[in-house]
């Protein structure tokens with residue numbers, strides 16, 4: 314019985330928060346209006362710049378690519394990039410900028426990462442735990458994962474301390490750091506993770 318009550322409450326909460334719109338539509342609107350106000354800066358992530366040398370040339374995946382600052386960097390380095398984001402505004406901004414970038418406007422919560430396809434997957438300032446097993450399968454052996462996100466134990470959409478080390482425990486870890494969040498006072502800490510899928 315408590316089990317049923319829990320699910321009823323959860324269902325009711327989701328229905329209530331979504332109103333007539335789905336959560337995907339709400340998320341998309343939120344990010345579209347952010348990007349309409351400000352498309353953001355074009356400098357790639359420092360972590361990506363520093364560790365790109367580890368990846369062999371081929372396919373790259375930029376999860377929640379935003380304005381495409383990191384996709385453009387990957388394309389300039391010679392990768393064929395799949396750039397996925399839920400925001401039409403961000404994706405329209407990026408489309409056509411570089412023929413090596415394939416833009417995909419999709420809700421990542423329902424998107425499937427192709428298996429054994431990528432030499433590098435980057436996940437910068439985004440977090441969806443559902444993707445972790447798919448990231449592992451999506452990388453080719455020897456492929457690189459570059460992950461940068463936030464830790465905040467009060468927020469369920471943030472990582473927990475050491476969570477990435479556990480989620481990707483079969484990877485060879487090249488770099489891991491948790492430190493006071495530099496970009497935002499909204500979160501406790503930033504986390505930086507670079508790892509190689511074992512051959």
Ligand SMILES: C[S@@+](CC[C@H](N)C(=O)[O-])C[C@H]1O[C@@H](n2cnc3c(N)ncnc32)[C@H](O)[C@@H]1O
Pocket residue numbers: 340344376377378379380381382383397398399400403419420421422436437438439
């Ligand atoms: C903080 S921005 C980071 C953008 C980019 N990775 C960067 O580092 O510049 C987070 C991004 O996640 C995207 N996003 C949020 N929820 C998403 C979802 N369910 N599916 C796909 N993209 C999503 C937003 O549109 C936004 O571009």
